[in-house]
Amino acid sequence: MTRANRLPLTVAVVYPDLLGTYGDGGNGLVLARRAAWRGIDTQLVQAWSGQPLPTADIYCIGGGEDGPEVRAAAVLNADRTLHRAVDGGAVVFGVCAGFQMLGSRFPDSANRSHDGLGLLDATTRKGTGHRAVGELVATVATDGPRLPGGERLPPLTGFENHGGVTTVGPQARRLARVVHGVGNGDDQRSEGAWSGRVLGTYLHGPVLARNTALADLLLGWAISPSAPGSLEPLDDTEELALRNERLESAEASAPNRLFARLVGHRH
Amino acid sequence: MAVEALALTNRLSRALGRGSGTVAGGRVGLALDPSLLSTLARGRRVALVSGTNGKTTTTRMMVAALTGPGSAAVATNDTGANMPAGHVSAMAGTLPGTDAVLEVDEGYLPRLVDETRARVIVLLNLSRDQLDRISEVRMLAERWRRSMEGLQAQSAPDGPGTVVVANADDPMVVWAGSPAPRVQWVGAGQVWHNDAVGCPACGGGITFGNEGEWGCDQCDFARPTLSAWLEGSVLVTAEGSRFPVDIRLPGRFNRANAAMAAIAAPFMADPDHDATSSGPPLTTALALSRLSNVDQVAGRFATRERKGHSVRLLLAKNPAGWTAVFDLFDEHPGDDAPVVLSINARVADGLDTSWLWDVPFERLAGRPVVATGDRRRDLALRLRYAEVAYTVVDDPLAAVDRAIEMRPSPVSQHAGSSEQEVADPIDLLGNYTAFAELWSRL
Numbered sequence A: 001m002t003r004a005n006r007l008p009l010t011v012a013v014v015y016p017d018l019l020g021t022y023g024d025g026g027n028g029l030v031l032a033r034r035a036a037w038r039g040i041d042t043q044l045v046q047a048w049s050g051q052p053l054p055t056a057d058i059y060c061i062g063g064g065e066d067g068p069e070v071r072a073a074a075v076l077n078a079d080r081t082l083h084r085a086v087d088g089g090a091v092v093f094g095v096c097a098g099f100q101m102l103g104s105r106f107p108d109s110a111n112r113s114h115d116g117l118g119l120l121d122a123t124t125r126k127g128t129g130h131r132a133v134g135e136l137v138a139t140v141a142t143d144g145p146r147l148p149g150g151e152r153l154p155p156l157t158g159f160e161n162h163g164g165v166t167t168v169g170p171q172a173r174r175l176a177r178v179v180h181g182v183g184n185g186d187d188q189r190s191e192g193a194w195s196g197r198v199l200g201t202y203l204h205g206p207v208l209a210r211n212t213a214l215a216d217l218l219l220g221w222a223i224s225p226s227a228p229g230s231l232e233p234l235d236d237t238e239e240l241a242l243r244n245e246r247l248e249s250a251e252a253s254a255p256n257r258l259f260a261r262l263v264g265h266r267h
Numbered sequence B: 001m002a003v004e005a006l007a008l009t010n011r012l013s014r015a016l017g018r019g020s021g022t023v024a025g026g027r028v029g030l031a032l033d034p035s036l037l038s039t040l041a042r043g044r045r046v047a048l049v050s051g052t053n054g055k056t057t058t059t060r061m062m063v064a065a066l067t068g069p070g071s072a073a074v075a076t077n078d079t080g081a082n083m084p085a086g087h088v089s090a091m092a093g094t095l096p097g098t099d100a101v102l103e104v105d106e107g108y109l110p111r112l113v114d115e116t117r118a119r120v121i122v123l124l125n126l127s128r129d130q131l132d133r134i135s136e137v138r139m140l141a142e143r144w145r146r147s148m149e150g151l152q153a154q155s156a157p158d159g160p161g162t163v164v165v166a167n168a169d170d171p172m173v174v175w176a177g178s179p180a181p182r183v184q185w186v187g188a189g190q191v192w193h194n195d196a197v198g199c200p201a202c203g204g205g206i207t208f209g210n211e212g213e214w215g216c217d218q219c220d221f222a223r224p225t226l227s228a229w230l231e232g233s234v235l236v237t238a239e240g241s242r243f244p245v246d247i248r249l250p251g252r253f254n255r256a257n258a259a260m261a262a263i264a265a266p267f268m269a270d271p272d273h274d275a276t277s278s279g280p281p282l283t284t285a286l287a288l289s290r291l292s293n294v295d296q297v298a299g300r301f302a303t304r305e306r307k308g309h310s311v312r313l314l315l316a317k318n319p320a321g322w323t324a325v326f327d328l329f330d331e332h333p334g335d336d337a338p339v340v341l342s343i344n345a346r347v348a349d350g351l352d353t354s355w356l357w358d359v360p361f362e363r364l365a366g367r368p369v370v371a372t373g374d375r376r377r378d379l380a381l382r383l384r385y386a387e388v389a390y391t392v393v394d395d396p397l398a399a400v401d402r403a404i405e406m407r408p409s410p411v412s413q414h415a416g417s418s419e420q421e422v423a424d425p426i427d428l429l430g431n432y433t434a435f436a437e438l439w440s441r442l
Helices: A025-036 A066-079 A081-087 A097-102 A212-223 A237-252 A258-263 B002-015 B023-032 B036-041 B055-066 B084-092 B106-116 B137-154 B171-177 B252-269 B284-291 B319-330 B354-358 B376-386 B396-406 B432-441
Strands: A009-014 A042-047 A058-061 A091-095 A105-107 A113-115 A122-126 A132-140 A156-162 A164-168 A173-180 A190-195 A198-201 B046-050 B100-104 B120-123 B163-167 B183-187 B206-208 B214-216 B228-231 B234-237 B242-244 B303-306 B309-315 B339-342 B369-372 B390-392 B426-430
Touching (some): A025 A042, A025 B354, A066 A081, A066 A097, A066 A113, A081 A091, A091 A097, A091 A212, A097 A122, A132 A190, A173 A198, B002 B023, B002 B036, B023 B036, B036 B084, B046 B106, B046 B252, B055 B100, B055 B252, B084 B100, B084 B106, B120 B171, B163 B252, B171 B183, B234 B284, B303 B396, B309 B319, B369 B396, B376 B390, B396 B426, B426 B432
Parallel strands (some): B046 B100, B046 B120, B183 B228, B309 B426, B339 B369, B369 B390
Antiparallel strands (some): A132 A156
């Protein structure tokens, strides 16, 4: 682990006052704890919307209601700190509203379209059907991000709750393919998107608590950007127990047996 | 006819042991007569109590406040059936004209306001809860607001009109309640501010001061002028009266519920009620004295004995509720009795457990925690990241027994000792269905 001499590792939860509705602040806590448990000097910063956005190695942007989402995007676009940080190699992780606003356009509750941050090639429009609410399982795409050593990430599990439909453009890649649930809601059954060190998903849970491989992927990007090495393994017994329970629960309600084949082994 | 069918179904439902017999009959009644709610409400004085937290307790307190020696019964949905089926059942079970105090699910409040022409509406608080089922907080506040706008139109010029009693310390409630023609603003307190940081009027930021005052930094949306407020354990009115809130239920949040009920109840009896007036029919002081005797609400705050230990039952359903219970724990510093936490995620609880990460479990550090319930795995993972020591026990009742085993040996009970110490109870905290299961099994 040869991180530049820019210690400690800083994880910022972006605007928890506006985008803290769905427990996604937990993602910041998971990242900070998993780094600290490995002996890495870490600080977790709650970046409130009234203040200038601090410099950080990882920015977590959570889900929120439509009004606050519009406000957060406007403030972040005016602040520009996040855009500069991405240019400098920072990791940005967005969930739900946080994912939508990373793209170029997203709608509010009255279906007016707003400027996103333009950090991911994706656009979101209002869905025509029911709001997507429920457990979601998705297998990480073959061209999805890889763990150190080239390993694919295990299936993602989480809870989705959104009305938006997100289309991923050619400059970004889809994160995963939906096995159970809705995800991006496009005709590809895709879920999430990523490009460089910017990654977005519809999954709550919080997603990094349920999917520690994804948490460690983001940590690896931040800790050793040029040569992501393997992070020391942690005792994830508790996380595995929860993952297995959630995957089994989704499987039990899955409409067909394809599920088991797609998800394969559970770890 | 709908009323008879309702009563018959409820009797059947009870006889078949399929529930407390309040919802099934209500559904049948409403299916036969969709206007049953307004039919049953006609000719009654109705109070509606809604909000994210405290509505069952506040409803219970209002009923207690309105019930004195020799006074008539009050129709109420005290089994927690807080949707229209429960409301029609509660009213159908009493004589026409009987006063009704109804706990109302937040999402159904506009419908109840429309159909019951309520005399009093109590708005407690609005925060995140069951986001997979109920609308987001802001959408809910907007729907309440439109409903309050409607009050203006529906109150007859010579009628008594509707009095809204609303918590002035919750900006979402103030946004919702402001358009009502008659509002009593009560400074009841609200510890949880995380759902009210963005101004609902203009999208600006709301700033909270140290003295309970708050306001938007970009427009004039701010805490309204108070009719009454809580100062510690004293309810103070704008006219200068001071009423001690000395109640049997524990915690600051229950004093807030008591304050809301004590201000609201007198308006049921007399719409021109003035808090300083003395004498019949019902004063704030009398209301407080009556409701102070409430010692448990459908099991909440009740104490049960198990294997020689006392177990206190607590219910909290969402981050604001859990935070309020942790505040209650802090009222007894040094208490290191074990805590049993039980989490389910059934339909009535909300299917998404993400909210556990908004609960400051870090505050339990130092107390032994036993995690149980359907979703004990989610809870355990949250506790792991909170760095709180915990044990997972699959069966909720076995979890209580484990907590009893974990407790430091009980204070020896010397016969004849006059200074016998009473050990702190083991606290058992569950969300909705987890609590209900433990209450029925203990």
